[in-house]
Amino acid sequence: MPFVTFTVRRGLSSADKSHLSAAMLEAQVAAGFHRDDRFHRFLEVGPDDLQVDARFR
Template identity: 40%
Template sequence: MPLVTLTVGKPTAPARRRAILDAVHDALVASGVPATDRFQRVLELDPADFVFDPRYPDLHADRGADFVLIEILWSVGRSVKVKRQLLTGLLAGLAAHDIDGEHVMVVFKETAWENWSFGGGRILHA
């Protein structure tokens, strides 16, 4: 039940946005998320509204207009091992589309299972 938010600079080509979203989804599915559990949104921001440090904490080359921020909100309980496997799969998927993983930041955010209602006010896991 992840909710993925992709933040990119404006303009970003629709094909690039879709390639990133597909790579995220493929990595999530490989980590055990059901294939039909796809909830994603894209924020495309003007440069003045998307502020980031070019090298923090240890990049070898500056981030630029191609910087990608991926936030994955999902239920608590995934191990560091699962997160590392997801990142490995994600970076491989991005590399297949010539997207430099050094310029991709991923943030995992976790919430309790009872904080999800997919519709009708029903909480499925409480």
């Protein structure tokens, strides 16, 4: 069973998390994993915890 961890900015909406999870599940199914094998967790980080190039925001 694949276990997926998403690291996202703090405050991402539940709907956005659901969309990310659904997209990942479709990719997992396309790779041959069973549709019921959904084990996704979300770790939220604040602005001080994530260094991102300002051009890619």
